[in-house]
Amino acid sequence: MDGYDLTPVLTGESEMGPREEMFYYSGHMLMAIRQHKYKAHFWTKGSHCHNSYHDQDCWDTAPLKAHEPPLLFDLEFDTKERFPLDVKQYETVLESIMALKAGHEGKMTFSPGEMNTGGSAENFPCCNADCKPRNFCCACKT
Numbered sequence: 001m002d003g004y005d006l007t008p009v010l011t012g013e014s015e016m017g018p019r020e021e022m023f024y025y026s027g028h029m030l031m032a033i034r035q036h037k038y039k040a041h042f043w044t045k046g047s048h049c050h051n052s053y054h055d056q057d058c059w060d061t062a063p064l065k066a067h068e069p070p071l072l073f074d075l076e077f078d079t080k081e082r083f084p085l086d087v088k089q090y091e092t093v094l095e096s097i098m099a100l101k102a103g104h105e106g107k108m109t110f111s112p113g114e115m116n117t118g119g120s121a122e123n124f125p126c127c128n129a130d131c132k133p134r135n136f137c138c139a140c141k142t
Contacts, residue, residue, distance in 0.1 A: 021100055028110050032070075033097050038090070039081065040070040040097045069094065 008014035024032040032041040046062030071084045072094060087094050 023104060030101070030105065033101055033104075034075070035093075035097050035100055037074055037076040038093050038097065039073045039075055040094065041067055041073075041081075042070045042101075043067065044071065070097075072097075 004018050006017055009017045020036060022034040023030060024034070026043075026045075029043060031043045032039055034040075043064055043066055045064050069087045072087050072090055073081045073083070074085060075081070
């Protein structure tokens with residue numbers, strides 16, 4: 001789907017995958033970037049309604065919050081992302097992530113969404129690939 005072959009990891013030939021970064025989106029908004037063991041959050045929208053998290057608002061009712069500088073976490077030691085690092089002590093890490101962000105956003109383009117195209121039969125898979133017209137003969141037996 002994204003062009004990375006995970007076969008060596010899945011077959012046990014390697015412990016590490018080919019990916020060094022992961023981009024986290026909500027819709028078209030880049031929320032966070034993970035690079036190696038560090039993850040930077042540019043935006044958050046609440047957490048799991050638990051008082052021990054940095055963002056104590058509930059995710060389903062919280063407004064979107066921008067973070068400048070971003071919240072930075074060391075996922076090797078803080079897998080639940082509960083304790084943001086002092087970004088002043090991790091300037092090199094943050095500079096690397098910000099350069100990655102700039103490069104990624106500079107080449108990213110978005111396609112129009114398909115979710116708002118309505119209930120047209122043309123937007124759904126058909127069990128009978130040869131059926132014409134689709135909206136009359138495209139019905140799957142369950």
